[in-house]
Amino acid sequence: MQLSSHSTSAADLLKKVRKIEIKTRALSHQIFAGEYHSAFKGRGMAFSEVREYQWGDDVRSMDWNVTARLRTPYVKVFEEERELTVVLLVDVSGSGFFGTASRTKRELLAEIAAVLSFSAILNNDKVGALFFSDRVEKFIPPGKGRSHLLHIIREIIDLEPASRGTDIGEALRYLTNAIKKKCTAFVLSDMMDADDQGNPRYEDALKVAVNRHDLSVIKVHDPREQSIPDLGLVYVHDLETGTGTWVNTSSKRMRAAYEDWYRTVAEKEKKMFNRYKVDSVDIATNDDYVKGLMTLFSKK
Secondary structure (H helix, E strand, O other): OOOOOOOOOHHHHHHHHHHHHHHHHHHHHHHHHHHHHHHOOOOEEEEEEEEEOOOOOOHHHEOHHHHHHHOOOEEEEEEEEOOOEEEEEEEOOHHHHOOOOOOOHHHHHHHHHHHHHHHHHHOOOEEEEEEEOOOEEEEEEEEOOHHHHHHHHHHHHHOOOOOOOOOHHHHHHHHHHHOOOOOEEEEEEOOOOEOOOOOEOOHHHHHHHHHHOEEEEEEEEOHHHHOOOOOOEEEEEOOOOOOEEEEEOOOHHHHHHHHHHHHHHHHHHHHHHHHOOOEEEEEEOOOOHHHHHHHHHHOO
16 A cells, blocks of 8 residues: 555554454454344345244245145245444544544544444454545545555545545445445444535435435544634634634633534534434544444434
């Protein structure tokens, strides 16, 4: 993999990948593989074999042709078709580099994406990844195996996006066009893609995607994003547009306006998810994401 001058060195990258693999693989084995299996069902039941009737078998599964031919009761045995296709839509926009707790939002997203990937692989599912900013930065088609999985994790850690903006709708439209059969998709993002009135800009694309795929949203946020502290005159730099401006954080009116906008975005987002029956969870950078994922799985 070609690393840019801004990227981690090859040795550091391998160390990071190994560290995240050890931690998330263990979590997947201990906690999530079973929960994941229960939460995300396979495509249905497939015929496996016929065997002699046993006490307690459902009479609706009787194979009457075989029973008549052999003159003894036989039943059809079905097995769950387990294999799913899982696609992770990972937000790599500039706002992901913000973090005032123990990690940035992007670092948290990387660990969550790795846990979901290992859980899928343990259940013999295919995993793909779509990395997006305000465009689709990279798409890794669904596949299996450890090397494929580590390729995804390397990109999660080290991908240098060409753009820093956010367009969740663009990512959802790409998913709808690229994956024709129903898949299990996770949007991993801070979901900060709203207009000045707090309306999500991706509603139309979400509406189409949820009709085709089993879509869940894993939202991450940093505690400091919810309100602005009184620090006097502060220079604020926008990680997505690259622009900056001086802001008087001592202004109660300004702080109240920001908090109101942030709260409005969250409320409208929640109503939209409820409207389209999208399961979601919101995890802070200083939270234990294990609890958050278990909450999401329990909704399934």
